[in-house]
Amino acid sequence: MKRVFHFIPGFPSMSTRDSRHLAQTLATAAAAYQTSAVIPHCPSCAAPCCKLDKLVLELDWAQVKGLWQLGESRKEFDKRLAAGKGPIEIRPANGLYYAHSKPCPAFDASCGCTVYTTPLKPVGCSDFPVYEDGGEITADLRCEAVDLDALKATLNKALGPDARIRQTADRDFPFLVTLSVKRY
Numbered sequence: 001m002k003r004v005f006h007f008i009p010g011f012p013s014m015s016t017r018d019s020r021h022l023a024q025t026l027a028t029a030a031a032a033y034q035t036s037a038v039i040p041h042c043p044s045c046a047a048p049c050c051k052l053d054k055l056v057l058e059l060d061w062a063q064v065k066g067l068w069q070l071g072e073s074r075k076e077f078d079k080r081l082a083a084g085k086g087p088i089e090i091r092p093a094n095g096l097y098y099a100h101s102k103p104c105p106a107f108d109a110s111c112g113c114t115v116y117t118t119p120l121k122p123v124g125c126s127d128f129p130v131y132e133d134g135g136e137i138t139a140d141l142r143c144e145a146v147d148l149d150a151l152k153a154t155l156n157k158a159l160g161p162d163a164r165i166r167q168t169a170d171r172d173f174p175f176l177v178t179l180s181v182k183r184y
């Protein structure tokens, strides 16, 4: 997803520095929530996101090459995909690749992601299911570990007593919830 910075209603005179500080506070709180509430649930998850049956994984060429352990050049791989002879779960678009409908090759049902601490891990894997974007938090309810009330409590604690969290859902994708911040 393209990250676009925009000002938040309720902060008409917020300086760039304050906006950055808010974004950093939200990003830190989102990361803390993932660490404390999401990742511990992953080993017992009933519907692991890495199976890619609901989610689409965005990858660059280096990640496709590394994860699918390809020995060929990108040109050869693209030709193979175009001929319908590539991995059926990968689609190319806009210079990137999108995997869906088969488990990620790095997914190990017993120990999770085998590339989690390496550059092969796509950025979307770190972001999912809760991440800061443009001074707001996006929470993806396709992850069964996300508890919106607990997440809002985490954000409120990080932001202090004069902050109010406003919740809206995406009209086309209602499982994507945006939490924006207003000050009293």
Ligand code: SF4
Pocket: 038, 039, 041, 042, 045, 046, 047, 048, 049, 050, 128, 129, 142, 143, 144, 145
């Ligand atoms: S859907 Fe959520 S809980 Fe399940 S494996 Fe993915 S991040 Fe973990």
Ligand code: SF4
Pocket: 049, 050, 057, 104, 105, 106, 107, 108, 112, 113, 114, 115, 116, 120, 121, 122, 125
């Ligand atoms: S790279 Fe790791 S975290 Fe990302 S989809 Fe594959 S197994 Fe899951």
